[in-house]
Amino acid sequence: MFDAVVYIGHGSRREEGNTQFKRFIASVMEEVDVPNQEIAFLELTNPTIAETLEKLITQGAKRFLIVPVLLFSALHHKLDIPEEIAAVQKEYPFISFKMTAPFGTYPYMVDLAVKRIQAENHEPDTAILLVGRGSSHIEPIQGLQQIGRKIEQRLDIPVYTAFLKLGKPSMEEALAFLPYRYKKVYVMPYLLFTGLLLEKIEQMVFSSKDTFAICQNLEFDPLMKKTLIKRMEEARDGEDVSGHKEPEQRKGSDYPRWGNSSA
Incomplete structure (x- = not known):
């Protein structure tokens, strides 16, 4: 094809x-x-x-x-x-x-966020803060909120969402009110790769490190x-x-060999 x-x-x-x-x-x-x-x-x-x-x-x-x-x-x-x-x-x-x-909200993406959170979350009386870039479009806002709800169901831990640019609440607002509710808040940057936005999150978390801890971002x-x-x-x-039927897997690989054989 x-x-x-x-x-x-x-x-x-x-x-x-x-x-x-x-x-x-x-x-x-x-x-x-x-x-x-x-x-x-x-x-x-x-x-x-x-x-x-x-x-x-x-x-x-x-x-x-x-x-x-x-x-x-x-x-x-x-x-x-x-x-x-x-x-x-x-x-x-x-x-x-x-x-x-x-x-989007594909199930593997929820699995990945859970994986990042579980690598860090070891304390009682905690919450999770998912931080996305934000957008003037509604889909990214709703998408991150949907992922947050699925994580909450999986882990039975309160999950909040916040945004760095466009979207409510802002990360600054979330960092201001969450310490009044929880002993520890784990911040998970819902970002693809390292860069200025990730550095901004890290700096904001570091300034409040007694209450907040940071999880690894998605990182490909x-x-x-x-x-x-x-x-x-x-x-x-x-x-x-x-x-869709799973395609035949290549020997020695965990992933299906994707090609045009069924086209």
Whole structure:
């Protein structure tokens, strides 16, 4: 069905964050049986989406699977990426694209957040604070809240959500009221990679370290790899994973070999 895959990361001013992304995508590429696979970034670093698409087009690619490596669907997923793709398609009208859903509230993402929290949470009378970037779109706000509710059900621990930029409550507001309710609060940065936002969370937690402790952020875990491959399967097959037979696993791998065999 597809003869090229383009994985799109946000991009970071910190090279460490870009390196984490590239390392993660390299591990995904090993499980995807498509001849041409490349990365691109939305901003702050290269290659751009247009540069990567044009490179693949000159190599003969015509049918593209676009994989935005994003937590939730907001401005980048709804507008920025489609606009850039449309500009390329206007110049090369013979090519076609299909785009995957973001990580969203897929069950593996809940598993990953639980994993990060359980690695740190060892005290009674505690609560969890999930901190996301925030957005002017409702989906990322509701998505993080939904993940928080599922974590609360799994761990039987109070879970709150807060946001660094757009969204209520802000992290500052949450840090102000939670100490009156709990002896200890574990802050879980719901962020993909290291960068300025993670540093901001760490600084705010450090200044109140008697009450707050910080969990590791998502950090491109293998559970994210499984989620991304599932999202790619959904785009390939045009149906929910819940009704999809698991593809044959490659020998020696924990992940299904993703390819075009059923196309």
